[in-house]
Amino acid sequence: MHTRRIHRRTRSAATLLAAALLATACSTGGVSTSAGSTAAQDAAGATEPAKETLAALPEATPSVLAPYYGQKLSWRDCGVPGFQCATMKAPLDYAKPSGGDVGLAVARKKATGPGKRLGSLLVNPGGPGGSAIGYLQQYAGIGYPAEVRAQYDMVAVDPRGVARSEPVECLDGREMDAYTQTDTTPDDARETDGLVDAYKEFAEGCGADAPKLLRHVSTVEAARDMDILRAVLGDEKLTYVGASYGTFLGATYAGLFPGRVGRLVLDGAMDPSLPARRLNLEQTAGFETAFQSFAEDCVSRPDCPLGGKGTPPEQVGKNLKAFFDDLDARPVPTGDADGRKLTESLATTGVIAAMYDEGAWQQLRESLASAMKENDGAGLLVLSDSYYEREAGGRYSNLMFANAAVNCLDLPPAFSSPDEVREALPAFEKASPVFGEGLAWASLNCAYWPVHPTGEPHRIEAAGASPIVVVGTTRDPATPYRWAEALAGQLSSGRLLTYEGDGHTAYGRGSACIDAAINAYLLRGTPPADGKRCS
Numbered sequence: 386m387h388t389r390r391i392h393r394r395t396r397s398a399a400t401l402l403a404a405a406l407l408a409t410a411c412s413t414g415g416v417s418t419s420a421g422s423t424a425a426q427d428a429a430g431a432t433e434p435a436k437e438t439l440a441a442l443p444e445a446t447p448s449v450l451a452p453y454y455g456q457k458l459s460w461r462d463c464g465v466p467g468f469q470c471a472t473m474k475a476p477l478d479y480a481k482p483s484g485g486d487v488g489l490a491v492a493r494k495k496a497t498g499p500g501k502r503l504g505s506l507l508v509n510p511g512g513p514g515g516s517a518i519g520y521l522q523q524y525a526g527i528g529y530p531a532e533v534r535a536q537y538d539m540v541a542v543d544p545r546g547v548a549r550s551e552p553v554e555c556l557d558g559r560e561m562d563a564y565t566q567t568d569t570t571p572d573d574a575r576e577t578d579g580l581v582d583a584y585k586e587f588a589e590g591c592g593a594d595a596p597k598l599l600r601h602v603s604t605v606e607a608a609r610d611m612d613i614l615r616a617v618l619g620d621e622k623l624t625y626v627g628a629s630y631g632t633f634l635g636a637t638y639a640g641l642f643p644g645r646v647g648r649l650v651l652d653g654a655m656d657p658s659l660p661a662r663r664l665n666l667e668q669t670a671g672f673e674t675a676f677q678s679f680a681e682d683c684v685s686r687p688d689c690p691l692g693g694k695g696t697p698p699e700q701v702g703k704n705l706k707a708f709f710d711d712l713d714a715r716p717v718p719t720g721d722a723d724g725r726k727l728t729e730s731l732a733t734t735g736v737i738a739a740m741y742d743e744g745a746w747q748q749l750r751e752s753l754a755s756a757m758k759e760n761d762g763a764g765l766l767v768l769s770d771s772y773y774e775r776e777a778g779g780r781y782s783n784l785m786f787a788n789a790a791v792n793c794l795d796l797p798p799a800f801s802s803p804d805e806v807r808e809a810l811p812a813f814e815k816a817s818p819v820f821g822e823g824l825a826w827a828s829l830n831c832a833y834w835p836v837h838p839t840g841e842p843h844r845i846e847a848a849g850a851s852p853i854v855v856v857g858t859t860r861d862p863a864t865p866y867r868w869a870e871a872l873a874g875q876l877s878s879g880r881l882l883t884y885e886g887d888g889h890t891a892y893g894r895g896s897a898c899i900d901a902a903i904n905a906y907l908l909r910g911t912p913p914a915d916g917k918r919c920s
Contacts, residue, residue, distance in 0.1 A: 432666075434658035434871075435842035439640035442609075446616075449482045454616045458491065465522050468494050473542065473617060475610045477601050487598065489610060490549030492518045494526040494539045504647075505618045506537035506907070507611065509544075511629030511653070513604070514787035516548035517541035525626075528893065530904055537624070537907070542614055544634070546595070546602040547787045553598065555590035555786040558779040565773055566728045569823045570713065577803050580826060585833045591786060592835030599836050602787070603794045608638040612645065622647030622851075624907070628890045629653040629864055632855070636872060639847035646850040648910060650903055653890035654855050654869040658844045661792075661799035662809070665828040666816055667865050672824070673817035675740040675862030676702065678887050682743075683750055690754040702819045708757055709733060709819075717762035723779055727762025733823050735768035740862040741889040789830060795840040798831035848877045852912040854903065858884045858891050873915075883918040896920065 446454055458471035473489045476482040496502045510520040521541035529539065543550040556564060564583055571577040591599060611634075615623045624647040627635035632651035639646050659667070680701035683689040691701045709729045716726035725731070739749035745768070752764025774782035800806050806825050813821035831838075847853065853876050857869025866883070873879035884891035884899050891899045898919030905911045 432663045438844045490543045500536045503536045504620045505540045507625045509627045509631035511631040513791035514784040544607040552783040553786045588833045624648045626650040636845045640845040643847040643850040649853045652856040653864040654872040656868040656871040661796040669824045670816040671865035672862045719762040719766045731769045735765035738768045738772035743887040793831035793834040799828040856882045860887045880912045880915045885920045
């Protein structure tokens with residue numbers, strides 16, 4: 386399952402949940418499972434929320450970790466005006482700190498003033514796999530409200546295995562092109578075998594590239610890395626804004642270190658208590674909700690290629706699904722320099738990419754019209770490439786690789802075989818007649834992962850933590866609003882802030898009400914009233 390934050394000002398701030406071809410925790414202190422355990426096997430097919438709670442770590446820092454907490458960062462110029470970079474060391478395995486280090490890339494932009502410096506504000510755009518440093522340099526460090534940047538050092542760390550922090554690499558550009566074009570709605574045994582082979586090749590590539598690191602890229606470990614960074618930066622408590630998957634990372638930090646929680650904003654929240662299959666199913670429904678909103682908007686406009694004024698959203702969905710079915714049989718030319726055509730899988734990804742931001746709906750209408758009426762798939766291919774972070778030269782960022790690496794370690798797989806997917810297809814297709822089939826098959830990828838999962842679903846209460854602001858958008862495609870309600874309800878100090886609108890996440894996306902509430906919390910420590918609603 387994927388949760389990507391795609392801000393209007395930057396396409397690199399991406400977040401995904403469970404890695405797959407489409408849109409798809411190791412616990413040394415907390416809930417854990419051993420490889421092959423009954424609990425892990427039960428969780429793989431479970432749909433009920435977990436009742437276990439993530440346990441806090443001891444308040445005192447273990448002496449064996451003192452060298453990490455006491456390290457000094459050597460800041461240098463990043464090559465981006467106004468930003469400094471450094472490398473921080475963390476133990477590869479927190480259970481065996483003497484077993485080697487992992488180098489984590491850190492960046493900052495110092496508080497600009499005027500006003501009293503409030504400390505460091507750590508940001509994460511989600512993913513897992515999105516580059517926090519890329520997000521900082523391209524948006525947060527220059528686009529967050531001026532009053533916030535005036536009083537905080539803006540800071541980011543790429544989590545282990547991501548972007549600049551010992552990135553996991555699985556396939557080269559040409560192999561990724563083939564992977565992203567794989568048919569994710571198999572019609573027969575041959576196509577099913579082809580999809581399974583693609584997942585196996587992807588997994589084997591990841592395992593061959595980083596056999597040791599792949600066992601230590603969990604969200605729990607990334608949260609522990611953030612606590613080292615907090616200490617190294619000289620902050621008594623952590624101030625943090627996390628979007629999408631970044632909310633799971635931030636909530637995990639709060640669960641492990643409740644006494645070190647400063648001002649935490651979790652925007653586009655995940656529900657950590659859900660097993661992978663339930664997460665994927667609910668996200669599928671979220672994309673359907675977003676599509677219904679797009680469909681209503683589309684048919685109200687003269688250039689809608691999916692229907693005219695008065696066409697019900699259900700028929701709009703059928704028209705889009707019929708277009709996808711046509712592409713399955715006859716891909717459309719794109720003019721791509723590498724010869725790629727617009728396949729059903731690439732077109733589906735392009736449409737899903739546009740669901741994250743209603744600002745992309747016009748681009749989606751135009752791209753669909755070109756593909757459906759002019760046999761030109763270039764526009765939808767551009768949307769798909771932006772989702773996968775494919776550059777013009779055919780090189781991909783490591784977003785999709787890190788995404789799978791984290792997700793397949795954090796939870797037991799949603800499905801263990803094609804037969805299990807087939808049994809679940811009716812539920813997924815009910816959740817989304819348009820996207821359900823493809824997203825169900827996309828949820829099979831972790832079944833072939835070379836490393837056993839070390840995490841399991843759990844509640845996060847963070848008892849004793851300072852107020853934590855949880856933000857939910859009512860028609861969010863990637864992190865359904867119900868997840869924000871669930872996380873806010875689990876957290877002992879959660880404050881739910883609701884944006885009644887479309888798109889993925891809410892802060893900095895045009896709601897003066899949302900922005901004012903979050904800015905007041907970050908700058909003055911005044912959280913919004915629990916249940917506050919904005920539009």
